[in-house]
Amino acid sequence: MLEIFLGLYIFMLAAFVGYGVIKGVPALLHTPLMAFTNAISGISLVGSLVAAGAHYNNVSTVLGAIAVLCATINVVGGFWITDRMLRMFKKQDPKADAAGDA
């Protein structure tokens, strides 16, 4: 019973921290943000890995293995595409930038 409350506290605090931090992400980066959080939520990989690796029984292993596949696509693909997008975001060239600051 204690464990579930500990979990709920963690969930609540993480949600507030997440809300606070993400509130500051500019609209410019909203698409990379979605790809990024998608990669992070591929963390369900962690759950799938245990199911696939602990060999509790055949059904759990097979379901776990499929889940590892799906989650890996998200983790690896999500980080990859976020990086691909972020690499495209370029500032103005230096001289134009200096003019802008003046």
Next chain:
Amino acid sequence: MVDQVETLYLIASFLFILGLRGLTAAHTARRGLILAELGMVFAIWGTVIHPDIMAHLEIAGFFQTYKWILLTFFIGSAIGIAISALIPMTRMPERIALSHAFGGLAAALVGVSEYYREQVIAGHMDHTTMAAIGFEVLFGGLTFTGSLMAFGKLSGLIPGRNITWPLQNQSNILMFGGTFVLLVAVTIDPSNQVLFYAVAAMPLLLGILFVAPIGGADMPVVITLLNSYAGLAASATGFALNNNVLIIAGAIDGASGFILSVVMSKAMNRSFRNVLFGAFGKVDEEDAAMAASGGERVQEASVGDAAMLLSGAGSVIVCPGYGMAVAQAQHVVGELAEILEANGTQVRYAIHPVAGRMPGHMNVLLAEAKIPYTSLMELEEINDDFKNADVALVVGANDVVNPAAKHNPASSIYGMPVLNADLARSCIVLKRSMRPGFAGIENELFFAPNTVLTFGDAKDTLTKVVEALS
């Protein structure tokens, strides 16, 4: 061993949050991404030495223990990299929808696997774990089929328009309520397998029914909501497995989806409740009456006229919309901007929050066309500048530049924040045809005396403009 696992998870959680903080500015974003990737390595490291896996390792040896993990991990990585490296930026919304589907499926499968292990085999599921697994399969299943529907609509495999049937919202809400009752029932009696599999199956149907009535232009809201559900599914997995890093990462993902859907619904002037209960179909009836206007004449401009207007302008504000993505016109927009800037013209871009099919869609496309992000302006930043601009160039946008939203209470988009393209000295609209936008209403901007329309594919038109100017 448990201490080691928890330490690694703690480091992972710290790195995730730190990485996310990096995303609050464009110049720190990539650093943030690397921190989060590092966090993921720690999380995976912590998991492959999980006590349950290690116990099996001692009996069965390395190969037997890790063969499935390694096999699926490599296949998954290959698929993930292939999809992400090859997909064009214009199709990013589909890519994101598809990855939500994978995320939902993974969570749902882990849920079923856990139920099978703890209840069907061992027969000792406690109520709290059952509730967590229930939420896990509920959100996981809903996200899985809902995202597949969204993917189908965005990629054109399923008709993008809203599919409606009588008593749609009522029956959907009733079914959702029914599923929730089943969830409560199986929490009270975890041993009832029929109940559990019903809880696992119903959300699959619900996901399809919820997304079916939602039209293409409302997809930004759908995708962000599904993003939020995918996060909640991951969090529920964390509760079921007593895994804190899962709870934290899921909560962050859920919060992110929530914020984005609020941003999207605000930008469409819809209440959050209206969005949640999918009352999108209603727009049709109101608009049928509105679409009846017409009879007014628009001023058509040739490519030459448009080129002349642009070359004479001191400042140009480009208003891109989904049409730019469809026509893949972002690169030629960039070329045009280069020519104009070489001419001394100031070129900026006004990005409406719901332009495109997902949050930030236009920014990514324009960044792809090597346009510096410092020229990409948010609606609030630039809206007061339109009145000083010589030309507003509307590329494939419609409802987001409709002035009726500002002053016509009878319009169904009244109150929605729009770009002030009508206030620029002159306005060039690139349009495929006179077909109305998503909301199905006439756009009075097109009939304004200072507006000219150039018909045709936006990419072709702009290519010709670029040729005329160079």
